[in-house]
Each structure stands twice: as C-alpha cells, then as structure tokens.
Amino acid sequence: MFSTGTKQHLYVNQPELIKELKQHKSLDLGKPSYLSKARRPILGNGVIKANGHHWALQKKLIAPHFFPLQVKGMVGLMEECTTTMIRTWEQRLAEESQGGVAEFMVDQDLKDLSIDIISRVFFGSSYYLGKTICKKLRAMEETLAKPSLLFGLPYLGFLPTQGRRKTWRLEKEVEALILNVVKGRQEDAGKYSKDLLQMILERASTDIELQQDKHKMERFMVDTCTNIHFAGYETIVSSASWTLMLLALHPEWQQRVRSEIIETCGDHIPSMSLDWDKLSQFKNLGNAILESLRLYAPSAVIAREAFADIKLDGGDSNGNNFVVPKGVHIWSFVPLLHRDPENWGPDANEFNPERFRGGISEACKHPQAYIPFGYGTRLCLGQSFAMLQLKLVLCLLLSRFSFSVSPNYRHSPVYKMLLMPQHGMRLLVEKV
Ligand code: HEM
Helix, strand or coil, X not given: CEEECCEEEEECCCHHHXXXXXXCCCCCEECCHHHHHHCHHHHCCCCXXXXXXXHHHHHHHHHHHHCHHHHHCCHHHHHHHHHHHHHHHHHHHHHHCECCEEEEXXXXXXXXXXXXXXXXXXXXXXXXXXXXXXXXXXXXXXXXCCCCCCCCCCCCCCCCCHHHHHHHHHXXXXXXXXHHXXXXXXXXXXXXXXXXXXXXXXXXXXXXXXXXXXXXXXXXXXXXXHHHHHHHHHHHHHHHHHHHHHHHHCHHHHHHHHHHHHHHHCCCCCCCCCCHHHHHCCHHHHHHHHHHHHHCCCCCEEEEEECCCEEECCCCCCCCCEEECCCCEEEEEHHHHHCCHHHHCCCCCCCCHHHHCCCHHHHCCCHHHCCCCCCHHHCCCCHHHHHHHHHHHHHHHHHHEEEEECCCCCECCCCHHHCCECCCCEEEEEEC
C-alpha cells in the first residue's frame, strides 16, 4: 500500500488476489473517478470510464454488438481494407525498393489501417467522419498527456491555457460532427445500412431511460462513438506492430507461422476466402499474438477504485479474508505480472509462442495473471473484434511479405531493455 496526498493505493500483483478481483461482480468496484475526470474531454462519461448504473446501461447497449457472432460478419470489410494497404505496399516495393526490399514504418501504416477499419465498421459509408474524429482525439490526447495523469497531481483544468482552449475547441468540434450524423440517421433511418452506429442507435432508441431524455441520448451517442474509436485503434496497432517486430526478430517463428498459413490456404489466399473458422485454424499465428500480448500488452496498468468496502477471500497465507476499504485505488502492473518467472518459468522474458500450445491455462501456473484485456466485469468489450482483426491482418501480411529488422531501427535509450522504438517500428519488407 502507498499513498499520494489524500489518495490511498493498493498495488496488487498476487495472482490469487487478481483472481478474487476478477470474480467480484458488484458495481462497488469500478474505474478510478479522478482518472476519469482528467480524461473527460476525450472519453466523456462513456463506457470506458463510467461507473455504476450509467456504465451498466452503456455496456448493455454496446456489448451485444461485439459478441463473436456479430464480429464474424465484419471479416469481409476488414479484408477489403487490408487488401488496399497491401496493394500500396506492393506498389511501393515495385517502385522504390532495391533488390525487392524496402524499409517501412509498419506502425504508421497499421495505424492508418486500424483507423480505416474501425471507421468503416462504425460509420459505414460516412467512414471519413471516423477518420476526422480519430485525428481530433489524438490531438486532444497529446494536449492532455502533458501534465501527470497517473497520480492526479493538481491538474489545473479550469485555467484557460492555450492547451485547454485547444482541447475545448476540439471537443466541441467532435461533438458537433457526431451529433450531425446521428440527427441525419434519426430523421431518415431507412436510408442507411446496418453499420455499428445505426445498430447502437436503434438499440438505444428502445431504451426507456434514453428515450425520455434527449440530452442523455445525445451524450450516450457522442461518448460511445469517441470511446469505441479511442479503444479500437491504438491497442490493435500496438499489438500488431509488436507481433511483426517479434516475428522479425525470430525468423524461425515467422517461417513457422507463414508455412501454416500457406499449407491451409495455398500460395495466394483467394480474395474473400477467409472467415472466423479458417482464421481459428492458424494456431501458431494465434500463439504468436498471445505471446506478443504477454510481452508487450498495450495497457500497462489496470486500475480500480473501491466505492464501498470490498471483501476478498484468501487475503493472507492463513486464508483470512481481505478487506479493501472504500476509496482505495487498486493497481496492477501488467508487464510485471506477464513477465514473472515464478509464474511463466525462467524464459519469462523470451519470445516463445510455444508456451501457449495447450492454451492459456497450460502456459503458466496462474492463468488468472494473464490480463492483456483486463479482468472482471470491466474486461475489454472489443476482445473478439481485436483478435479477429489481428489474425486477419497478420495472416494476409505474412502470406505475402517477409519481415526483418531494419538497421535504422533504434531503441529508445530509456526503454532499451524493452526494445521500445525511438522513431517508429522500422522493418525491412520483402515479397515472399
Ligand atoms: C489488442 C487489442 C486490445 C487490447 C489489448 C485491449 C485492452 C483493453 C483493456 C486492458 C481494457 C481495460 C480493462 C480493465 O480495466 O479491466 C479495455 C477496455 C475496453 N476495450 Fe479494449 N483492448 C483492445 C481492443 C479493443 C477494441 C478493438 C475495442 C472496440 C472496438 C475495445 C473496446 C474496449 C471497451 C469499450 C472497453 C471498456 C470496457 C468496460 O470498461 O466495460 N478494445 N481494453
């Protein structure tokens, strides 16, 4: 335990306690409210940061659209976007490569691809709006990231500094853009195809609480749109880039993953031939993604706040219960849990997808401590969507290109041990 000013914090890294937290279902355990305040311009009171009844309502309206059955239907659209990126890579290789090899900033291209996919899934034919929104959210994030958000050091958000004024302006612009589309949809619903926005809007329109309060309904739509866009691209870009980087560093694994894909699909994957079931057959690819999420989980910290005294079983070695008092903030640091040699064995810091051969339950002693998508009631809503997109994009890229680390790739001096890139993920790309 430690304290920062008036706030008390509990750091949890015992797998047994993580398991208890995972099983705790009440609304008394939620997201720390002071962190939510700091990010309010970007996330509003949307599903990522909300608590209590308001969170439960939003989850009820959004979660069903991300169930595997729904996500399965998005493969075609994801494939279309990825194929467009592949064509530009092939063109670049033909035009400017020496000996068929060229250096790519893969994270940059994967970011554009992810934004393209989430925008098309969410907005359908108005996808360009999603791209504009992502750009504005990023600009807001850069402005907000300057002061320390982690420990809630005094954040003078009420002062009209230049940064604050920029954030307020962007916030208003994003809100106006979204409300404009929503209004158009409400006036002429039949004109639009069933994209995510339309489906969420239709579900929300049947909710009595939102029906009765126009302002609440508008807030819900704005927050849902920003939250899904915010959650839906940075995380995937990070996981896809790290998986490619790790496979570039381990050519034997890269070849293993590629051979499995080619054995099943042949040298050229016919257009629109991939589906959920086929992608599930690529075990080596799936294990490489799980291993990359273990070593480089996009969310380094999982945080909770106790809104009432929380009783957890098995608090100490004598089996006594453990009470987290109301107001305490609970933190788990994912990289330490995911790299603990006690749990994962002496090769915990190594890239070894083979450890997932028997599934997560056999990869380590305490599977509950593998939490790239968080835990409990606040588990990532987009998990199936993310895994599908990662598998599809990586399958298409690895079947056509081989990757190696560029000599221009530089680690950040601060994070050298973790191989953090200083100026982007520079990989050499070559056609296979
Ligand atoms: C590899 C990709 C992804 C990773 C690693 C990831 C990870 C996470 C994590 C760690 C959380 C917080 C969980 C907690 O506090 O316990 C979260 C929440 C969330 N994620 Fe993801 N995420 C990914 C992709 C996505 C995508 C693609 C979407 C949507 C399109 C999405 C939507 C959400 C939402 C809505 C929440 C809030 C859930 C809630 O609080 O009820 N995520 N994600």
